[in-house]
Amino acid sequence: MSDAAPEGRAWFGAEMPNLSTLDPGQAREELDEIAEAAGECDATRLADLARGEGKLAGFLGAAATLSTYLRDAMRRDPMMLERLFDEPWDARVEAIISDIGALGRGDEMTEKSLMADLRRRKTEAHALIALADLAGASDTGRTIGLLSRLADACVRAAIRYLLREAHERGKIVLPDPDDPEHGSGWIVLGMGKLGAGELNFSSDIDLILFVDPEAPAIKDPLDASDLYSRLARRVVRILSDRTENGYVFRTDLRLRPDPGSTPLVIPVEGALTYYEGRGQNWERAAMIKARPIAGDLEAAEAFLKEMQPFVWRKYMDYAAIADVHSIKRQIHAHKGHGEIAVRGHNVKLGRGGIREIEFFVQTQQLIAGGRFPELRGRETIAMLGKLTELGWIGADARDTLVRQYCFLRDVEHAIQMVADEQTHELPEDDEGLERIARMRGFTSADAFADAFRASLREVESHYAALFETAPQLSGDIGNLVFTGDVDDPDTLQTLSNLGFERPSDISRVIRTWHFGRYRATRSAEARERLTELTPALLQAFGGTHRADEAIIRFDEFLKGLPAGIQLFSLLQSNPDLLRLLATIMGAAPRLAAIITRRPHVFDGLLDPSLMTELPNKAYLAERLETFLGAAGVYEERLDRLRIFALEQKFLIGIRLLTGAIDATRAGKAFSDLADLSIGAAFDAVRQEFARRHGEVAGGRAVILGMGKLGSRELTAGSDVDMILLYDHAADADESDGAKPLAPSQYYARLTQRLISAVSAPTAEGVLYEIDLRLRPSGNKGPVATHLEAFRKYQQTEAWTWEHMALTRARVVAGDAGLGDEVGGEIATIIAAPHDATKVRQDACEMRALIETDKPPRDIWDLKLIPGGLIDLEFIAQAAGLLGQVEAENRTTSTAEALSHLSERFCDGQAREELTSAYRLFTGLAQVSRLCLTGDIDRDDMPPGLADLLLRNTDLPDLKVLEAHIEETAGRVRAHFDRLVCGR
Template sequence: MAVRMAQKRIETEWHLQLAAQLAPLDGSRARRRLSEIAGAAEDENLPRLAKFLGGKGAAQDFLAAVFNLSPFLRDVARRRPQILDALFDDGVEARLLSIAEAIGKVAFAEAVSESSLMMELRQWKGEAHFLIALADLAGEAETALTVRRLSDLADACTRAAVDFLLREAHSQGKLKLPDPEKPSLQSGWILLGMGKLGAHELNFSSDIDLVVFFDPDAPAIIDPLDATELFARLTRRLVRILQDRTEHGYVFRTDLRLRPDPGSTPLAIPVEAALRYYEARGQNWERAAMIKARPVAGDLAAGEAFLRELQPYVWRKYMDYAAIADVHSIKRQIHAHKGHGEIAVKGHNVKLGRGGIREIEFFVQTQQLIAGGRFPELRGRETVPMLGALAARNWITADARDALTQQYWFLRRVEHAIQMVADEQTHILPDDDEGLERIAHMLGFADAAKFSETFRAALHEVERHYAALFETAPELSAGVGNLVFTGDVDDPDTLQTLHGLGFKRPSDICRVIRGWHFGRYRVTQSAEARERLTELTPALLKAFGQTRRADEALVRFDDFLAGLPAGIQLFSLLRSNPALLKLMATIMGAAPRLAAIITKRPHVFDGLLDPALLNELPNRAYLSARLAAFIEGDRAYEDVLDRLRIFASEQKFLIGVRLLAGSISMSRAGRAFSDLADLTIDAALQAVTAEFALRHGRIAGGTVSLLGMGKLGSRELTAGSDVDLILLYDHDADAEESDGDKPLAPSHYYTRMTQRLIAAVSAPTAEGVLYELDLRLRPSGNKGPVATHVDAFKKYQRQEAWTWEHMALARARAIGGDAALCVEVEAEVTALLALPRDAAKVRAEASEMRALIEKEKSPRDLWDIKLIPGGLIDLEFIAQVAVITGQVEAGDRVTATGEILSHLAPDFAEADVRQELCEAYQLYLALTQMTRLCLTGAFERDDVPPGLSDLLLAVTNLPDFGVLEAHLKETSQKVRKDFDLLLRAKQSCAREALTAVSDRIGGDDATGEY
């Protein structure tokens, strides 16, 4: 009764209906947050709000929980308590209508300018954004209404900016609008909203995807020859108006990369050129994208006319399943993932992960592409209404419609909750307990366990229906055609089949396969093995044909077979496990590095036979246990070193396979590669120490610590990384020499032992190289001893080290050796990083150092991601400068670049800049991890294995290589802009230091770890 009375008071006093109540993570902290906002209301002279927030009731409990759960909403309320106060006068819907009306008038104000327009749009958008979130969390608005409100807000803001730009162009004589009071009318400027914007399904922190065209024959256009430049310039300004960050934030991040051939076309494209492109060169992913296209601003009538022209391209009357398969292969969503065990909740990608939102969307879109050409009612943009339309046509079952509808809106709620925490464009659930508990509370669950149970069930249900979609598509599983490999003469139909599967040299492939059937390898000498391989061959050829460099892939597989001692188990497993077969084809077709490992050391493939492989996380405990088992026993020194090489090679391969299969993330792979290096190098150090002591004895009190630097220190190693180390030692003060048969003085002892360690790790043997070691980051560089006394290290770092050396320490981490000395070294590094510094001088030196690197080591091309302006080095410099100038949020010291960037202090980098840097880092991480995993040499843009291209598109969730390159270029430009913003060096005080860097380190790499 009391709750109902409180509810009634809320509706009469404060216009937000509470259909849901939330529980905070911390009740007392939540109340303090509410009091802070009440204080802000008093400061802004809002007495009724201050009084209201200071009271007790369901509304106050709800707001306290919201501000405890969402730092973003709390900060907005603290900065702009007027938004909350306005809810005494109007409800959310009425207020949103007023905001939309105000946005619509912004462009027509008498004294409007671009800067005033940007300010007003940001302020109105900020208020609307806050209200939409509040109504969603309160349960006043269903998720369907929330996504519509967000989309309508994006429409309104985009239209206001477009109207302003058109009116300005008219006043400047660049356009002649038929009606300046209706500027978009017959202007010829077409802006199509794509993706979730086009479908009115925008998420809380979404980009807006726009594709821009123009009609040169529109009445408003004065000179058609100048129109391309004019509308490209207007589009560029539109993007700036919407997404540039100012003191008032931003409106919407804007993405133009879905336009035709984004790497070589202007931002605005003539409609005739666009239609010719789609007819002649349009990709299937572009057809799928056009399903959701909707005119959102500009000349809406011209936009509708353009889409009508495009209908025959999008909606084919007779659609074959091969084209559908192409759409799905591009999006990496052909088959549901089966047989990989439980779905993890922590860290799951709600949008792109197994059973996620994307699978529901593609479930609908593929059905639409197949049937929409014949049934116009199946051409809608919105996901849920189309589920209903497909069921009404009996294209899907009522069970599929109901289940996917329910889970779609549930997953969209989860996605919104994730984004409402900090207004970040992310779809990934937190991987920590508190973060997951926060999301559970925002969604109204009692705890994370209840949420996890519901979430996991939802993903499994989506996955089940998505898998069924392909089980009912017989064309996708039909036989591959005629395949005859008997005799010595090529069968003509078989040659045709092989060519159709994607092989360029079908006669050579016939010869290879006949070699298998003739039992020329040990693996095919038994009749049973040949029989199993014969059964496997059609699926094998189909899988390798899909790698798009099929001949090379099959030849690599042939080399692999040549080295195998037996194959019955392998062939049976590949025949019964399509996922493993696909993985094998991917390795052979897209990953020459992994293919080389598996070909030279076929035994590493045994690890793939473990059914738990893709479920087991290769963390430190996992790797440590396996290493201990692998080298246990009383073994000779050389045997230990060989077994370390074998173990590292096999585990690098298996980590790579997990990454290739998508069962671990890029950052997890970096940690796994680094943990593997830690463990094996430490084991090598132990072996070297024991062997060295046999002849030279030991130094009294002698201890060693290995300090990992560079990507090893930051736990960001890739499959092809070398290892940066500094070896530090300590001993009793009065120790003069070792106690062995051939005693050595301490400095000589540890120098010799370090040289022995370098040989043990880096010298090639029959089992290869463990790691290439780089010790150039030690004090005095190449000119100094390879081993350094810990006291000398401390003295050097405090008295002589350059700024770049302290920056390098930001990634330093003790990775092996004596535990007590490692603790001492870690403490010293922490103390060194905390030393007071002139921040301006540090920024200046870092900026000039970056300029010198750019001058002396220019990037090969856009794909030299480390060296390009705005590339990895820029991000690493930003992170390292932040660390040594105290601009990282308080907490445990971290060395990973990505983690440092995500914890940059607000005074150093605003939230939007942090997010931009983190997104750039994730992109670079994905590209570098995958290319280093697959290639042994540099990435050659004009000779990329097509399979690798597909993998890069998969890990970046982009539809086309041109789009990826445009995104990479755009990202690097943003990073360089942020670099200039954060490290405003005066270019005055670092030249001498940088010359010393080059002299000290020497060699081709004149900048050490950079």
């Protein structure tokens, strides 16, 4: 039957849902699948509806094509939809939340059955909320509210079950076992979006857990923290572990005080002592959203009352503005860096995103909430209203930010509904962007992109205005006098106030500028412009927390400039460029060194399309062709290639630094640049080499990228691992040039010439450092390898580690035909049967040997720490050799290999944890390698770099980040031991 109007309206209310699919044929197929699944479980009304052509059927078909998560949920549990013929979606969701609240009370309940029940009920509610959102039956506030209440109910069910079980085992004595939370002393605070009642569709839930050791249920106050910490680990397992029924909510406990050195459940007195003595402004901001959601609610409310003096200062808290600005730097506003790219944009953390609206509200709450209790609420939209009522913002700002907050949250939900993944980034591909557009009711991706850009611009303008009222450097702050040879005492005090630790040295440096001793400051006009710029310059550098170093690097930059008027004028008229320059000088010594040695790379920042164009291979290839077009002779071509590569490395780095691209895209961009640059160098070398030595009959050669080049995960500081492979006619004896060479000698010398062209230091720098140690027989073997020799070696002599390395190999340059042959040979070698026991044993022994020979320096040695990048790479490589990577095509990417590990090799939870860990570690590595020329030193880290690392992980504090690294590495090492070593 078709979906008659009464039945259709029973599902989602008065309005019939309308959703357009990308593929009508696929939608029909999905409906047939749903009908078949419905028929198998006697969901007859759903089966009839799915076989029809009505509007509701069309909606279900479209939803199934747009969201793989909803497609799987509808097929797996058709009764979820069948029930909607008898009760509307919202009544059903309310019933599920109520049912979850009753779980954990029966005598027959076990932890396993609780986990299964929670997962089934959460999945049904989750899917129904998503369908209602797509149908337009649930607005933003209702969606985030229901998701939050669903999470509350699940956490509370787990807490009640564990408390009752602890009572039955004699660990605690509950005053009332029928109400286990009362008097238990266990304080469970929902934080972040959960605390605010604003949970997103695939969100983690942030919890902080405390215990009152004096609560009636506690038998031994000294054991209370340990006892409840053990229960907390079980809470995480009950909610987070993936089973055949999925998971409930990923649970995060890292917002607690000093997470690297404190138990999971902290005694109340210890927590209060910490917050009073060492609490930071980001913790004040976090506590704004703290809400008791489970456990001993009376104890929780008492705790939050005790916390009020910490969170809400009695007087207008302008004294905290400097620290609030530090939080702003962590979140990183990108005002003014050109147009915003839609593809790949992070809806949460990117320019004009959700976090900027939340921060807009929280900043003013921190400043004024002590005097105005009305500003102490948790909900973003409600607080925008209160800020307007109290005159802190205008009605226009309120209406704009509320409207765009709802729009961006809806987009965020759509992104996450596709596959129930915790991501906030819009797709980069056409189909993916079109999918999000349809889910949000737009007729095309272009229409969505226009609305999205407009939204971001509006948010960004209000967010930027928030900081325009911050104190500006002006004459009333202090003197800035740099004439004569003697330091002005008031100027030294001004410099000190701005954050400079050696004001006398800085004053002497600035006097040098004004004496005109550099080419950039020789003209009177240049010195005049620099004098006008100096106050803003000092303020910008003073805000980097490493002000002295930033000024010294800027001084080195000035020394190398051929002229200064244009730059000084540009910086004076473009404060955002000045702030970016200060960020580079204060947080990124590697980038600072580049622009100091090669000031011309700074010109690339003037390109208005810099932040909107994704630096993919096509983009880089087009610019390389243009840049090399005018080059004539061999040396000029190589020099222009070095200039181009250095500038593009710098500009890719700037995009990463400003958040225009993320670490994954930066790795691909650095790798694409290397492919093109090495390929262009190879072409130039071959042409030049052939002029003297001619060609070998039937000669062909390719460059095989290995390591991070092969996996397209290069960083700003990576060298490149490669192998040169060649082939030629069987009867070729020597090349046909003026100075003929035997084929083996020909390709060996060609390779040496390539190494020299790419690696030799020149006036224009070094293109790349090259590492050939992964070639057959390593450093003992020839630098160029015949294809047949390569094939024979890999089939008969190669060690396990060499086959593991081959899983990341790909052809990056050279003859296309030979490249296809080499790719086929590699695929054959990897797909050949491998002894699983030997592969695992060899990989395990190799990892142990590395750990002995090269132990990690500290937790920041992300490559070498147990559970770090090497463990993750070994897991992916071993799985690749054992045929346990289920990608459609062979992948060389470690990240993709981990995300496609087969169910036979590891379960879904392990796969997700490994993928998430790799994303975390590579993100941190990309940023640190971009900014530093050496290793991270925790005790001497540029504060600007710390801000960047925190922004890229969305964590508030280095201690929290370090605890996250340690916890993540521990999970990875456990998976490595189990999956590779069999322990």
